[in-house]
Amino acid sequence: MSVGDTEKTTAAPSERGRLDKRRAIVEAALRVFARVGYAQASLDMIAAEAGVAKPTIYNHLGSKENLFRHVMTETAARANGKTLEVLDSFPNEVDRLRPGLEEVAHKLVACYCDEQSQAVRRLLYAEAVRFPDLFDEVRASGPDQFIEALAGRLARLANAGHLRIEDPVRAANQFIALVYEELPTLSTFGSRPLDPKEADKVAVAGVDTFLRAFGE
Amino acid sequence: MSVGDTEKTTAAPSERGRLDKRRAIVEAALRVFARVGYAQASLDMIAAEAGVAKPTIYNHLGSKENLFRHVMTETAARANGKTLEVLDSFPNEVDRLRPGLEEVAHKLVACYCDEQSQAVRRLLYAEAVRFPDLFDEVRASGPDQFIEALAGRLARLANAGHLRIEDPVRAANQFIALVYEELPTLSTFGSRPLDPKEADKVAVAGVDTFLRAFGE
Amino acid sequence: MSVGDTEKTTAAPSERGRLDKRRAIVEAALRVFARVGYAQASLDMIAAEAGVAKPTIYNHLGSKENLFRHVMTETAARANGKTLEVLDSFPNEVDRLRPGLEEVAHKLVACYCDEQSQAVRRLLYAEAVRFPDLFDEVRASGPDQFIEALAGRLARLANAGHLRIEDPVRAANQFIALVYEELPTLSTFGSRPLDPKEADKVAVAGVDTFLRAFGE
Amino acid sequence: MSVGDTEKTTAAPSERGRLDKRRAIVEAALRVFARVGYAQASLDMIAAEAGVAKPTIYNHLGSKENLFRHVMTETAARANGKTLEVLDSFPNEVDRLRPGLEEVAHKLVACYCDEQSQAVRRLLYAEAVRFPDLFDEVRASGPDQFIEALAGRLARLANAGHLRIEDPVRAANQFIALVYEELPTLSTFGSRPLDPKEADKVAVAGVDTFLRAFGE
């Protein structure tokens, strides 16, 4: 057992309890916000769902608005991280081009359809008027970076002569537009969960069209 | 008795005034909802913006929820109608294929960026949790029909041998996915108005990619 | 019966009811504020005491702070008016000097001990930290004017050779200081109502001392 | 090593720290109460100003109400003590009558205008409804005793034939009424600090009038 472990274990009870409580609050808040939206979510609901008293939320997070911001940025960071990891599967060898892109597309769709991911996206859209800066922040730290990374990968393939791409950033945007296709419209609000089967077929078709346009 | 009077008098002064009042309410409501969202829009604001008393809104529209539904469906119907008209520009002759599709793309982007259109879309997304049925209704009467119509046009071109398309509905979806590209993500909430210039370039690029994939 | 009267009488019911309700609120608020102080007075108490619903208070007066301001200024104006009227009894003839001053003193004490007058004064003192401007306003429109008027009367008597006064404003201040004597200290807070009998004796003694100092 | 030192040292640094902490709390509380009033003063503010944790206040003083009582009585005792000392300057010899009284008046005004003195007085007035007994207690142990003592001094002068006074207690009250004049009204709430210069002139004039009435 390391010293670090010891510290955590010994000094734990209060500290551990505090962090647990904070986490419980944030998680409960995400669930409630996702279920009924920002305006309809009362702190009473959240407190009940988290199993804490209302003032405890204020002690930890300060205000309803602040709570929302924390929930959004934390969850978005997690989701964005996962999405970025998808690029690890990006194909480097030409003979794996189509199956590699399909795998990427498949994983992207999976990330997109992930429950928490959908929830943040929906809430971000829904409250964009109230929290425009929050939207910008999440967008900058997530999708924008992803597009950049994806464009880089595509450019490398293009340079190697495996794809005919002039504008990699545009191509990257079109790639995800084709892969997600109508997911943005369908799922944004997540009233109904998406059918991953169907979404996968759409994604494969998107890759197909992408390769028809830029392949070889 | 003047002509102006005649108009008013026949349909009855009250009737005319009544309809005017109703229209004023609905228009004011759209502006207010678009500005601050459903939950934040108080009937006081709307009544003030419309220049009527609060109970008058109830007399005409019954309830806040009902008012919202009316505003959404009426505005959406108008916007969807305009979008559908765009297909009148769809190219029938093969030699106008690219410029024709570009014209369609251009007009679609214009429709998409129209202020009222953006407002309804944003509100529909934002309140999709609260009004899932409303979302479905508007979607069924708008985008779904548009995709069907567009698919039909594409199928005709494919049958004539001008495009290589197997699944016209999918192609239609991909066409608008490519044309709008990141518009859905960018504009959904309309915090910032879109730059039509930039959007147009994206749309032309979308048409290009579409034709690279399905052309000839 | 004049036209104005007619209008009032006919159009009355609603208007009458509205004003009645406003008056009821203000009066109830004065009672509650006087009883428990500004901070402890909840709008629930006031609403209950006035026999109206809480929002009605907001419709009429806007906010707790505003309500307090109105209650204070209105009540103070009434009280100040009565105090000013006391000077009508001020003696003009020299042979009524002492009894005249005693009458003035007597009436001043009565005004001072008036329940509402005490209530405003106490509240004004108690909340002077929170509402310094309110205190200044009431003071300027009341006591300051009264001192000026009293100084004028004294100056006239001095000019006529009936009093030996160099600085009439100072003498005026000293007159009321002697008449009220420890009333300010005793009553400010009105925990116990003052004994008018006792206060009257003090006032007469004050007049006596005043005449010993400035008389003849 | 002195006995005093021994006591402190033996009783332990903790004891010393404890008393320091208590004193820090009471002083901080006075500042906060003076600044924002009883109801607005939160224990959080006081704890922060004292540099201690909130429960520590409860350990030492029990409750907010109790804390207020302690602060008031302790501070009032100090202020009252100083005021009582003023009488040491009271003139015994007839040839120092006027300058002696003026000196007393001057010192009284100084005591009255002392920052802490004003703060207690203001708070006592402001919270007289909530703490009537506290007001009585302070009054009995302060002003009442002072008046008694002053009356005694005046009686002695009267008996010696230097002043024509029938009712010494009344005269004492009138003396301070004339000396303070409108100080009670002006300063009670201490929004603005009093101008000692001006107050001094008023006091001298008060002594003058007092002597005009009772002198010789």
Place this chain on the structure above:
DNA sequence: GATGAATGAGTCTTCATTCAT
């Protein structure tokens, strides 16, 4: 003994909705 954390009660305020005019 001192503290960080948690809480139950209570406050002001807003809003959708309904009468009486």
Place this chain on the structure above:
DNA sequence: GATGAATGAAGACTCATTCAT
């Protein structure tokens, strides 16, 4: 039919107070 006035319900937030450490 249109309106001014009134209301019941509900929500965000604060605070004095108490445990467990």
